[in-house]
Amino acid sequence: MTIHLNGKPYQTVGSEPKISQILNELQIDPTSVVVELNSGIIAPDRFSDTLLKQDDRLELIRFVGGG
Amino acid sequence: MTIHLNGKPYQTVGSEPKISQILNELQIDPTSVVVELNSGIIAPDRFSDTLLKQDDRLELIRFVGGG
């Protein structure tokens, strides 16, 4: 299944994966990112029960050095 | 009769005077001013047929030196 991850197409392993699975695939510590799904922010406690659908727009954001 | 002329009370000579009469009383050249009556601009060609009522707010404005 294909979603838009950080603006680029991304092929998920299974169909309708959970956000937590995606983070796991990508080896991203869930506590280190903020997640936006189709322009809405998803709270960390919903990562494990939020299913992704075809063409969903998923954004994984975190802090970086800046002035 | 009393109107508010440029923010101050002004006693008109007659009752319900025309704007043109006021200008005449004050010896103001009608072509040298722009007239606002109760916040609406009055065209010069209406000076002679616009009657003033008690408590009307009349503003006589003109250009002065400025930067």
Added chain:
Amino acid sequence: MTIHLNGKPYQTVGSEPKISQILNELQIDPTSVVVELNSGIIAPDRFSDTLLKQDDRLELIRFVGGG
């Protein structure tokens, strides 16, 4: 006897006094000043055997705050 002390006339107690006597009269610590007599610097060890004569020009100089 009169000498010129720091540019002003000064009446000495005795005649032909020594520099050390003048400093003593003025209650000036000899180690705190440099002494010029008639434009020549007098070393401290000569204060006690240098006699002043009428009209000598004696300058008593010391450090003060400065930038």
Added chain:
Amino acid sequence: MTIHLNGKPYQTVGSEPKISQILNELQIDPTSVVVELNSGIIAPDRFSDTLLKQDDRLELIRFVGGG
């Protein structure tokens, strides 16, 4: 015969030439230059009767653009 002209060796046509001859050889208008011979300035009216000797130091100077 060799002289030093403006700091460089210069082979004169004849021996003991006059300054005026040198200027002529070089096609320099005598009124446009000031001449120094062995560090002394030579007046224009002496160009035609001043003879140059071996190793003389001749300087031909003129105005140029400057600030």
Added chain:
Amino acid sequence: MLKISDTTFGSRLFLGTGKFSSAGVMKEAMEASGTEMITVALRRVDLDNPEDDIMSVLDRQRYTFLPNTSGARDSKEAIRLAHLARAASGTPWLKLEVTPDPRTLLPDPAETLIATEQLVKEGFIVLPYMNADPVLALRLQDVGAAAVMPLGSPIGTNQGILTAFQVEIIIEQARVPVVVDAGIGAPSHAALAMEMGADAVLVNTAISIAKDPVAMARAFGQAVEAGRTAFEAGMGRRTSQASASSPESGKLENDLGFLN
């Protein structure tokens, strides 16, 4: 040739008419300056001097009149003054001023933007007075400002162009004429503005309160021409390294070798 909206101007010096000692001096100064653009303000008629009318002494054929909205503290007051100005002048030219703080007389960027957008829609030719803010300048152009008028320093301070780095950016990005306004206190300031590439400058008190306003007006006129001419003639860069104007000396020898 300077062109604003569809009007061309032979002079790049705009003149304010405030604080002149007399109408006669003002008229002479205008002539001496060579200006073709004159700013005026709106005020209530002084009922004790009903004949005192600046427009009666000015040649309306010779000068373009640019009414300002001085006194307005927000976009609403400025728009109201704009309507009065158009009614009084019969022209759409407007120098938009929105200055909420009577102490600094500095312009309000947000209210200026709102008023510009509205007045452009109403058909005014709007020249907004603004802080030297490059982004605001772009926004004002986007909504149709006919020119932008960044300030050099606070009005009346004669401190010149303290905002040089911002004005340079504004000029670089401008799609409409840039008129430097406020703080220009000396001909050298006006010349500098033009050398930087400004299209015009507006000067008032530096001229009107000079000991000899007519001579000062002439001086500003010359300085603006000088600065513009220099801009067009291609000025040299600033460098940190000295270079001789006379021919460089070469290596040193005996005698006059140092001249070479």
Added chain:
Amino acid sequence: MLKISDTTFGSRLFLGTGKFSSAGVMKEAMEASGTEMITVALRRVDLDNPEDDIMSVLDRQRYTFLPNTSGARDSKEAIRLAHLARAASGTPWLKLEVTPDPRTLLPDPAETLIATEQLVKEGFIVLPYMNADPVLALRLQDVGAAAVMPLGSPIGTNQGILTAFQVEIIIEQARVPVVVDAGIGAPSHAALAMEMGADAVLVNTAISIAKDPVAMARAFGQAVEAGRTAFEAGMGRRTSQASASSPESGKLENDLGFLN
């Protein structure tokens, strides 16, 4: 009217003749500038171009020639060049330059003082080029300098009058004309010098290396006039407090009260 020694000058702009692309351009630029005082340097004749003579193209009736001693590294070399200059020009006018450091081309104060004193005794009209040093300016006047020429910034840098505070003191204390020299890279710099009360400015490379030297010469001529006119017309002070050019608004009321 500017007067140096016993000569009066109708223009307060002195022009250097270095680095022009051609004699024709130089002559046109001189005319456009309105200058009456021209500097020239001394160099060895270029034996490969014996006809190349600047004096042949200049109108000696129209301009006063001010030979400089550029290249001199000490008072001895400068005095020797002065003698050559007088022999070549037939006049006692001299711009004294003593610049030991070819990198900065900055003047030597002690050697300049020595050479000035000597050359004045020999009857030269000496205009010493100097660092903007107020005490040195007094000393040079004491030994008979006909004018002093403080630098604005290092020659050829176009950085303008970085030495403003010193030049102001020099002008305040001057008993002879003050001519600001070096670093004047824009008409605004020249105007500023005149507004400060300088008696004249000397400009060279800013004009000669401009894309259009003739237009630039005209620009400098105008700027010098503008600055001088402003100086005489009495300029306003700089202030830190804003003041309106339009009539001040009074206390606020309803309606148009903000206008009053």
Added chain:
Amino acid sequence: MLKISDTTFGSRLFLGTGKFSSAGVMKEAMEASGTEMITVALRRVDLDNPEDDIMSVLDRQRYTFLPNTSGARDSKEAIRLAHLARAASGTPWLKLEVTPDPRTLLPDPAETLIATEQLVKEGFIVLPYMNADPVLALRLQDVGAAAVMPLGSPIGTNQGILTAFQVEIIIEQARVPVVVDAGIGAPSHAALAMEMGADAVLVNTAISIAKDPVAMARAFGQAVEAGRTAFEAGMGRRTSQASASSPESGKLENDLGFLN
């Protein structure tokens, strides 16, 4: 003691975390600087370096984190970033940046005002980055900005406080802390800001791209303290008249009279 919203800070130096060569250098520099306030930006996770997480290396107890909205071109984008920042940081602190022009990276006054008003209503502690515009500073305070962050000069230029006259007015009128941001390229710039009465300064690239960032961070920390101490110790005025530090000489007599 500096207080913003309800938080007090022992250091008046805010540190940006951009462009450090390594996390180790960044941490050392933070410690050397003495800062207690750190800015960070938001970006998409680099999927090729999923472990690369700045927050994992920073001590959240020791520093207050001030997320910025860098990259936002209008109020809408800035507000969206603010929401992400709050979700990521768990705090309401926000450095609001709205910079539509990637070339100058200068802030948009109108959009900044809109976003500030909205985010304050949502409970954010908003520190807007702004042009040094005194009227805008007043408006931002009116809508609830916790501090204002006027720029000294364009970000990354190291040109210092080119906006001094505007910053002085902003400080004079401020009801909230004034933090000078952008362009501060040297400790002397930071000291000057504090001497002017600014409440704090934000520095980033001047430290992070220095040859020795840790030493430079220490230098800025000292300079900020020095400037603040001087401000509180009461600095002398600038004057145009010289006055001796050594006792003045009196009237002149013979001998050492010049000393008196």
Added chain:
Amino acid sequence: MLKISDTTFGSRLFLGTGKFSSAGVMKEAMEASGTEMITVALRRVDLDNPEDDIMSVLDRQRYTFLPNTSGARDSKEAIRLAHLARAASGTPWLKLEVTPDPRTLLPDPAETLIATEQLVKEGFIVLPYMNADPVLALRLQDVGAAAVMPLGSPIGTNQGILTAFQVEIIIEQARVPVVVDAGIGAPSHAALAMEMGADAVLVNTAISIAKDPVAMARAFGQAVEAGRTAFEAGMGRRTSQASASSPESGKLENDLGFLN
């Protein structure tokens, strides 16, 4: 580590002792500043206060004393004062001041050069106070000055380093330490001098007449350290082009593309 003649100094701040309100405040300020070099002047004993002796209150082990020749109007008077200073201090250290004009208190370049040469021959360690004249600085080094002390602006004006371009050249060419003296009115000025590469600064009235001289002395001490540290840490260049401290945004896409 700063080294002058054969003496090394742990602090790059030299302190003048003029105009302190009391000996106690002066001593505390010295300690707070961290200075190791103190200047003093010579004056006739005040016969009405024979015990008033500054040397009795100062720790001669802790500080190097640098007597000045303030009051001297020419080389002869300066040399005479130098002899008195050596007799009074027992050391060859000397800050040479020759200031003929009591109004500006600016130094005389020619007389300073003469006195320096003579006093060096007599074995003095001479630190001449001088106008910021690069050629004079070279000449003074040629005759044996142990350091050069160019002025930043006229003494007591607090105007900072108005002579920046000259001081930069002096530092670049220096073979001995450069100590910026006079006009340093704020810690930011002192930091700037050090950032420029000066070896030390001398401060007096900015500290002694501050409301709180002890705090101000501490501030200057910190600022000098900060400036020196920055100089050694390698400061970034000034640029005219902005550059982001946060990661640059890439090309624009949908959604958060502006972050990338």
